[in-house]
Amino acid sequence: MTARRILPGLAEGPVLAMAEGLSFWGGVDPETARVIDAHHPAHGAGLAGAVVMMPTSRGSCSGSGVMLDLMLNARAPAALVFSEAEDILTLGALIGAEMFGRTVPVLRVSAQDFARLSAQPRLRIGADAITGNGVSVPVGDAPDTALTLTPEDRAILDGRDGEAAALSMRIVCAMARQQGAERLTDISRGHMDGTILAHPANLIFAERMAELGAQVRVPTTINAISVDREGWPGQGVDPDFGSRASRLADAYVRMGCRPSFTCAPYLLTDRPAAGEDIAWAESNAVVFANTVLGARTPKHPDYLDLCMAVTGRAPLAGVYLDEARRPALVLDVDTPEGADDSFWPLLGYVAGHAAGGAIPLLRGLAGLNPTTDDLKAMCAAFGTTSGAPMLHVEDVTPEANLSPLPDATHAPITRADLSRAWAELNQGPEQVDLIAIGSPHASAPECRALADLLDGPVAIPLIVTAGRAIIADLDRDGTLKRLKANGVQVIPDLCWCSITEPVFPPQARAVMTNSGKYAHYGPGLSGRALRFGGLADCARAARTGQAAPLPHWLT
Numbered sequence: 001m002t003a004r005r006i007l008p009g010l011a012e013g014p015v016l017a018m019a020e021g022l023s024f025w026g027g028v029d030p031e032t033a034r035v036i037d038a039h040h041p042a043h044g045a046g047l048a049g050a051v052v053m054m055p056t057s058r059g060s061c062s063g064s065g066v067m068l069d070l071m072l073n074a075r076a077p078a079a080l081v082f083s084e085a086e087d088i089l090t091l092g093a094l095i096g097a098e099m100f101g102r103t104v105p106v107l108r109v110s111a112q113d114f115a116r117l118s119a120q121p122r123l124r125i126g127a128d129a130i131t132g133n134g135v136s137v138p139v140g141d142a143p144d145t146a147l148t149l150t151p152e153d154r155a156i157l158d159g160r161d162g163e164a165a166a167l168s169m170r171i172v173c174a175m176a177r178q179q180g181a182e183r184l185t186d187i188s189r190g191h192m193d194g195t196i197l198a199h200p201a202n203l204i205f206a207e208r209m210a211e212l213g214a215q216v217r218v219p220t221t222i223n224a225i226s227v228d229r230e231g232w233p234g235q236g237v238d239p240d241f242g243s244r245a246s247r248l249a250d251a252y253v254r255m256g257c258r259p260s261f262t263c264a265p266y267l268l269t270d271r272p273a274a275g276e277d278i279a280w281a282e283s284n285a286v287v288f289a290n291t292v293l294g295a296r297t298p299k300h301p302d303y304l305d306l307c308m309a310v311t312g313r314a315p316l317a318g319v320y321l322d323e324a325r326r327p328a329l330v331l332d333v334d335t336p337e338g339a340d341d342s343f344w345p346l347l348g349y350v351a352g353h354a355a356g357g358a359i360p361l362l363r364g365l366a367g368l369n370p371t372t373d374d375l376k377a378m379c380a381a382f383g384t385t386s387g388a389p390m391l392h393v394e395d396v397t398p399e400a401n402l403s404p405l406p407d408a409t410h411a412p413i414t415r416a417d418l419s420r421a422w423a424e425l426n427q428g429p430e431q432v433d434l435i436a437i438g439s440p441h442a443s444a445p446e447c448r449a450l451a452d453l454l455d456g457p458v459a460i461p462l463i464v465t466a467g468r469a470i471i472a473d474l475d476r477d478g479t480l481k482r483l484k485a486n487g488v489q490v491i492p493d494l495c496w497c498s499i500t501e502p503v504f505p506p507q508a509r510a511v512m513t514n515s516g517k518y519a520h521y522g523p524g525l526s527g528r529a530l531r532f533g534g535l536a537d538c539a540r541a542a543r544t545g546q547a548a549p550l551p552h553w554l555t
Contacts, residue, residue: 197245268467298320439515510547
């Protein structure tokens with residue numbers, strides 16, 4: 001069999017082989033190139049200079065930014081080798097080559113060759129083969145997909161609209177070819193994800209594109225950023241960090257993006273409609289848009305999102321196509337009686353692990369009548385552990401009637417699976433000293449429910465992160481006043497996946513959250529121990545400092 005060369009280059013290094021996909025964002029420290037995902041088998045391993053092998057990546061769209069940062073700072077893997085299709089890290093490597101002249105070869109091999117190569121202590125990526133100790137796998141170029149461009153596409157590519165638009169079209173076309181797309185499709189709106197100052201690469205990329213004259217040509221929202229854009233000077237934030245985080249946000253605003261600063265753009269009033277082709281990044285938003293709204297967007301990597309918004313075009317591949325939205329896995333859920341709202345993020349977390357990169361159909365849940373917030377929490381947790389851009393819930397989500405693929409597999413999700421996930425997300429102590437709500441950004445109903453649950457002042461800090469539009473709604477109906485009266489801090493623009501000290505209380509050592517996403521990423525991002533539970537559990541812990549035990553419906 002022949003390995004497929006996705007991005008060219010020569011390399012050699014020790015092998016770091018993973019049987020399980022890794023999210024570079026939240027899973028890899030850009031400064032040390034070490035795996036910080038406390039739940040991943042490779043926790044603590046170093047990526048710099050290694051031939052990194054995994055079936056495909058998973059989790060956050062922002063992994064492309066981490067990959068670029070590693071390249072710009074000479075801490076990148078020597079090469080990336082996958083056994084399945086992969087876009088996020090590939091795009092980061094493509095940007096590094098296209099814009100900054102850095103090279104990391106990317107290859108795809110068969111499952112059989114992946115197993116053979118994974119067993120090698122060291123590999124060399126040559127012009128014609130991947131070689132190890134007595135093992136050699138020929139390398140060939142990927143088939144040259146016949147990508148048909150419109151006259152408008154070619155005009156942009158030839159520079160009619162300026163250097164930034166031409167560069168963006170080159171990157172969109174390169175990704176289209178690696179995805180096997182035969183043509184591009186129009187998009188109606190975009191959502192930018194690389195707006196958190198998690199590393200210098202995000203600022204370098206955004207300001208470079210702005211300097212080149214990039215302007216979006218479709219309505220485009222901006223993800224959460226790293227500071228309260230207006231309030232940070234009075235919050236003790238380091239002036240250098242606050243200034244650079246603001247510059248990152250300002251660069252996207254200069255390029256014509258809407259200053260929404262939310263990781264939950266589906267909570268805005270003008271959310272996309274069923275069947276609408278959009279180009280979103282941010283994993284939870286992508287999964288929600290496809291699953292709950294019936295809109296269409298692959299899990300686009302950071303930076304490709306801007307290129308698509310600038311050109312108004314996206315590769316016609318993946319879940320833009322009807323066939324790609326069909327379930328490849330059927331999961332029969334053993335639904336526990338009496339479950340509270342923590343069931344939904346737990347379910348998403350377990351389903352994501354089970355699905356890998358496949359789109360699943362979940363059965364047995366219709367009788368629970370999930371709310372929009374239940375589905376929001378499920379989608380966010382699913383996007384954390386899965387590489388898939390959507391899932392279906394029988395008799396609940398709009399496309400759950402799509403018939404499974406002929407070779408779709410079946411598997412159960414048992415109460416024991418949910419209990420194991422609970423234990424995995426509850427490795428912190430029972431005594432907690434901070435409550436984190438709003439990952440993804442809290443909705444207005446979630447905040448109203450929290451206000452109802454708090455019958456007095458909190459005893460430990462409780463911080464809610466939410467979008468500006470939601471906070472304005474809460475201010476109008478009096479909910480914001482009620483929360484503040486009980487000592488709750490409500491912060492706009494940033495989110496728990498971007499919050500830093502001193503806004504994140506430096507003295508806090510154990511955090512409780514109702515988010516499966518943050519319960520997973522939090523230990524690596526914050527260095528704190530995490531506890532997980534439902535919203536009522538979090539409200540109770542805010543008054544008592546005691547995390548919830550294993551719920552009765554899981555015992």
